Amino acid sequence: MSRPRRERLSVTGVESVGPYALLRVRRGRIEPGAPGQFFMLEAPGRVLPRPMSLCLAPPGELAFLLDPIGPGTKALARLDAGDRLHVFGPLGNGFRLDVPRPLLVGGGIGIAPLPYLAEALEHPPAVLGFRSAHHAQAAALLPCAEVVIDPTLVTDVMPVNRNVLACGPEPMLHAVRALAPDAQLAWEAPMACGYGACFGCVVEVEGELKRLCVEGPVLCSS
């Protein structure tokens, strides 16, 4: 596993992808890690960094897909090429890749880790769900995916008998789990530190509250 490092990296660019922003930074000595692992990104002017899973790992770069809805993500989306920010990672546990017949399932900004994951799995089938055609522009990051738009849900079109690796809003993950009890699911929680210090990101795992940053963010559902 890659050892997490914290470095001040240069932004190489921020691109719009529908309503989302793809933030690219120079990689420095930071390893991209396993798909599904995440990084803490310094959010300019904010007290706490923001956890982001890696979306793409082009040579020499790390790229993160953001949904600029809060003060931190908006500040990140406003960065310009040449700006610098602290990045800490890779953190947490990513997806297990040794699964036959994988299927990627993503919803909304939850598609963020899937392009990097698709690359590692040599582009398996994928189903992506979005709330609008505008949001669905992000499907361009995963060119071969089947795309559905609300009110159609990913669970309406998800083939069965596949090993599901999913990331998306909580109701989607619960619905995916109901159809695919063995699915690997990447969860999200408010997180202050990303390295087990704050105990803020707990989720219930096997009846106990566990830190998502240490035990997850990818958890096997069964």
Added chain:
Amino acid sequence: MLLLNASGCLDALTAPDVASSLDAFVTKTVTPEPRAGNAPVRIAETEHGMLNAIGLANPGRDVFIRETLPRLRELNVPLWVSVGGFAAHEYAETCAQLDDVTIEVNLSCPNVDEAPDSAAEIVAACREVTANPLYAKVSPHSWDMAETVRALEAAGADGFSMVNTLRGVALDSTLRTKLARGAGGYSGPALKPVALASVLAARRVTELPIVGMGGVCNGRDALELIACGATHVALGTILFADPDAPARVLDELEAEATRAGFARPADAFGVAVGAVANLAN
């Protein structure tokens, strides 16, 4: 001067390198019984700080002493154990079972009366059963910090850790509280002036060591606490954003002391206290 972490802001077993970069590691508060802590959402960022309502999640005294403490000792970092409870005898029972550590008595637990008498009773009960160094972790909600500090010193405290978080609330876009519990402890940069005022008020009435904490982000913040009378400094919220903060703050502290006209950070000790005394004259 020792540089420590604030209790609850670092897990030495998950991040041993960060713990090793401190002069001592302060544990999360240990209570007699295991506590799962509060249901999420437990944390929320605000404009100038953050709220937490973790709820003293810890494995309980027995598991802590049997399993956690031996693993912490392997890190070879001096240990401070934060002790919590809901009655004086609960604190004392834990203190009686701890050897070879500094004890920080968390006097800002939920359901513990924060009035000086009650806090002093807790410290007195702990003092009776332990010869370990005993620090009182003080809430900033005290109306009269001088009186609180005098009462705790009379009860047998060997030093003070100040301050704990302030109680705060943050609302989301639908005007509901962001934290599931409603209110939480407010920490981060906004807490610094409160910490400075508390340390300064305490230093005017005690000569005991004080661990100053509250919103320290950089060397200048640490120097200001020292100027107000802190003998040691602890890092809290900044550790969440920057696990490399201990080494950075120490570097900056030297430079900031020089910039403020002092050969060493220690030379700035208490200078703000003197200034206040002069004004009072």
